[in-house]
Amino acid sequence: EAQVTQNPRYLITVTGKKLTVTCSQNMNHEYMSWYRQDPGLGLRQIYYSMNVEVTDKGDVPEGYKVSRKEKRNFPLILESPSPNQTSLYFCASRGPSINQPQHFGDGTRLSIL
Amino acid sequence: GQQLNQSPQSMFIQEGEDVSMNCTSSSIFNTWLWYKQDPGEGPVLLIALYKAGELTSNGRLTAQFGITRKDSFLNISASIPSDVGIYFCAGRAPDSWGKLQFGAGTQVVVTP
Numbered sequence: 001e002a003q004v005t006q007n008p009r010y011l012i013t014v015t016g017k018k019l020t021v022t023c024s025q026n027m028n029h030e031y032m033s034w035y036r037q038d039p040g041l042g043l044r045q046i047y048y049s050m051n052v053e054v055t056d057k058g059d060v061p062e063g064y065k066v067s068r069k070e071k072r073n074f075p076l077i078l079e080s081p082s083p084n085q086t087s088l089y090f091c092a093s094r095g096p097s098i099n100q101p102q103h104f105g106d107g108t109r110l111s112i113l
Numbered sequence: 114g115q116q117l118n119q120s121p122q123s124m125f126i127q128e129g130e131d132v133s134m135n136c137t138s139s140s141i142f143n144t145w146l147w148y149k150q151d152p153g154e155g156p157v158l159l160i161a162l163y164k165a166g167e168l169t170s171n172g173r174l175t176a177q178f179g180i181t182r183k184d185s186f187l188n189i190s191a192s193i194p195s196d197v198g199i200y201f202c203a204g205r206a207p208d209s210w211g212k213l214q215f216g217a218g219t220q221v222v223v224t225p
Contacts, residue, residue: 004155035215042119042201042215043156050210058212090155098205099163101146102213104155 004105012111021076023091032074036087119216134219135186136202144205145185
């Protein structure tokens, strides 16, 4: 089954404690992306990757890092999480054509205390 | 940056009624997408539109790509309880390298 898998699904942690949210897709997609979803703001792009070792900032990259060492994986790293990063995070992927729609994971709810 | 305005923010409707929502952009898009998000899940693609004026249906859902390329609407006919969820529009600008802009979402609640 084609899918985008995120882990963990839920995490409560404290300010300053580094965390990583993993994202893996089994569709051999080139393009992967991270979004955060906040009430009334829809989905805002954090980082995206056009292919292995190619990443770029989205609209709200501050406080986040990503890496793309393998095609299937695109982890999101919060080196020093802060309460304003409490949010619902989604990873997405799509094939090489920009016209192809993105497939989303089921989300990771992060709470930073 | 580009602004996507999605309205209404929420809708409370009775089962069997039709639903209509729309998105407008401050600049032109080459692609409009409509997603639905159920609680605890990620957005799922409903309809994709790639040409100005295009009208596409998916079961009881119909979406149109506005001829100005700055708007799109989604209609749901004869709503049923499982239509409950948040509906998002998303658009891709010509020079955006595939980056999507999302609307803030329309929360649909269907009462029996």
